[in-house]
Amino acid sequence: MKAWTWNRYGPPDVLTLRDVAEPAIARDEVLVRVRAASVNPYDWRHLRGDPFLARLHAGLRRPRKGLLGADLAGVVERVGADVATLRPGDEVFGEVPFGSFADAVAASPEKLAVKPANVTFEQAAAVSMAGHTALQALRDAGRLSAGQRVLINGASGGIGTFAVQLAKVLGAEVTAVCSTRNADLVRSIGADDVVDYTREDFTTRAARYDLLVDIVGNRSLRDLRRPLKPQGTLALVGGLVGGGRLLGPAAQLLRGALVSRFVSQRIVTVSWKPNAEDLRYLAGLMETGRLTPVIDRTYPFVEVPDALRRLETRHAQGKIVVSG
Template identity: 55%
Template structure:
């Protein structure tokens, strides 16, 4: 089968389209014929091996343990392993796996749920990781309540577009932060207010929010806290910068250490791949409360260009790779 493979860490130049063996489903596994996959920030980190902390966490010290990139996937079940009860060949599914930038991918059955009836497979591929992260940031880490004021920083990105819609679905008053060219998009997905960060500083202390969700940002904690209500909560989702060893994780660690000593609640999010959360997202999508935003699509052979496009900050919503 065709797959995007890399044997060493580096820029997108290390990625190659190759023929490799088709995976076989083990016991409890589902083999999916991939129709589409999506690019998230984690793809870049796993490709480059940065920050180095990632390598120490078991992804491979000198070379990647998993050679095929991609984690978000949608497609049709090709075959099932022994003990699988939820799916059968031909079912359309979406979910999370290792190595979705390929013609076939395999994962345990609890990593998949049926594709929402009102989405195409391309749209469904844009959902799993980013929407799950947004859900857990708002509901679990942020403990969002109806009527609260929420600020989503990075509202036009993959996680941000889902966070805006989910916060509205949960009954919040939502303000999104993005660049000039993306304000119309953020407004169109339900934000009550949109702030162009190139013209206004949302952390100048003049506006305050019950919950601030910072997606892959790099603003200092001291400035982010200026945007919080007296008992407000800050949730940091990812982050960039911070050096080659720790990347954005150093900001998360500082937030967790500072939180017990201030009135604000400061948290970092480590998302968990829960089957029940994928099912929750499916139900919200089918109810018309959430929809993926796809800003660009690329064929499998152009996956390196898709990753570069995302990393350069050009994307609106999700970048999808069709197979």
């Protein structure tokens, strides 16, 4: 089969499309023929080994796995002897730790769900990592409930577009922070109010929020706490910028854990935990039209490096997908 491989850290140019052996599956795994995948900051951080902290997962001197890609959607081709929840021919979506930028991948049924019939493979491939992160930031870390006010910094990106829609599903009043060119987009997916950060500093607003979800990571903890209510919650997703070459976004998360001990507001760290239950919940919302993945661009499978370059510009509206 074809797969994008790499053997050293660097820009997308280090990726090579090669013929590799089709993966074997364990008794508790399934083989999924990949129809679409999406790119995430998770991917390019591992690809570049930047911050250095990412190498603890991928390999200190060189990548251990040699494969890239997490999000996927496709068709189950084979199932292990112990798998009872899926069968060959099922159309599924979800994620794997590495390897979705390939024709096929071995996956755990615990991180997959059946794709709704009214959702394309490209849409489904956009969901897992960003959708899980948004849902768990709002519902679990943020404890968001109906009638509360939430502000989402980074509302037009992959995680942000899911967060805006899911916050509305949970019954919240949503304020979205984005640039001028993305204002219409976030309104179209449910934002009640939009802060154009090129014209207004959202941290100096008079309004007070029950929850602030920070996806960007470009403001200090002091700034981010300012628009919160005294007992409000600051949910730190990690961010795309800041923190330096050693820790990257983790630096802000560590500062948050320290500061939270001394202030009345809750400061919590969000890390996605892929699981079939949440995927089924997201699938139900898509099936009923309450959640629609926002796709910035779709690239052919042979252009995975270009998809990663587009992601690194940090200007994508929603998710970037590869297909075919």
